[in-house]
Amino acid sequence: MLEQIGITNFKAFARQDIPLAPFTLLTGVNSSGKSTVLQSLALLRQSYEAGLLDESDEAGGFLLNGELVELGTGQDVRHETYVRHESSAVDDRDITLSVTKEGRRFEWRAQYGREDDLLRLLAHPNGLTISASYEPHSLFGRGFQYLKADRIVPAVSYPRSHHAAVHRGFLGARGEHTVNFLRAHQDDTVEAQSLCVPDVSSTTLLSQTDAWMQRLCPGVNLQAVGIDGTDTVHLSYGFGSGISASNRYRPTNVGFGLTYALPIVIACLSARPDSLILLENPEAHLHPQGQTWLAYLAVAAVAAGAQVIMETHSDHVLNGLRIAVKDGRIPAASTAVHFFRRKGQTAEVLTPSVGEDGTLSDWPDGFFDEWENSLEKLLG
Known part of the structure; x- marks a missing residue:
């Protein structure tokens, strides 16, 4: 199982690590970063299937347009602002995607090219590499x-x-x-x-x-x-x-x-x-x-x-998950609920936890609260 996805300089995110669970629910307002998470995983899969995730191959890279996603060129996918990495050897404009399984982090860094639809992979300064012939997790499997x-x-x-x-x-x-x-x-x-x-x-x-x-x-x-x-x-x-x-x-x-x-x-x-x-x-x-x-x-x-x-975007889906937890169909620990919202030029992710009784630890402003807001107006 994937335990986390890391996104740097890609679409909605300057830098974000997002924990994953057996059942992960992504919700929030439009254009706040939810699809970016799925597209990041699909982009890795698409590039892998094309044989382009081997850092030893000079032709390797992120294939932006293919069967799964059609993202355009580098200028379409790089975040509006970009962050400085810890190592000075890394260009601030590079795009990095990573996944974590069983505590092991697999990371790919691609060079930004404004008009490129294949962003060339770069050797990682920390020596994190992955062979295209090695399938570390379900992201690259048949299922x-x-x-x-x-x-x-x-x-x-x-x-x-x-x-x-x-x-x-x-x-x-x-x-x-x-x-x-x-x-x-x-x-x-x-x-x-x-x-x-x-x-x-x-x-x-x-x-x-x-x-x-x-x-x-x-x-x-x-x-x-x-x-x-x-x-x-x-x-x-x-x-x-x-x-x-x-x-x-x-x-x-x-x-x-x-x-x-x-x-x-x-x-x-x-x-x-x-x-x-x-x-x-x-x-x-x-x-x-x-x-x-x-x-x-x-x-x-x-x-x-x-x-x-x-x-x-459905509170009925959210409530279905909460009821399933309360009924014992899935442990609360096997769920993750992430609420996305815009914060300046980047996205902010809030993560209320689900209790064993189906309750949520937090109810952020804007998180499936329109019913209550409308009811207050009707009764006011």
């Missing part, structure tokens, strides 16, 4: 999933990529390979008991996907089939079962939120020990009850051995 906020929308068909869905087990940064992943793995067993809905006899991926999707929309069921003679897959929804079963409906004729949430559900159900799942705004287009259930699903993935880092 990695990163789902952006702009995910797949209802469509007539979806891409059919054996390499992505089967060989790599990857859903795509926008979830574009989710439907084909479900088609290819629908009969696989969901082995973790925590992920299986108790009153569903079948533990196949398709059956459990139906069961969790029914928490979002009662009675719904899915089918994912390949379209003969094409490189596409067809997704359809039905409602009810047996003689009361409805016709099959294409995604464009059912609620937008179902298709938008599907990649989140599949990512959690396919989690394995040492998986790393990065989720942006899983609550989008969902009813409040569905938002709470997605928090329960993410907690179940953590119980199955995965690490989840989730960005959210």
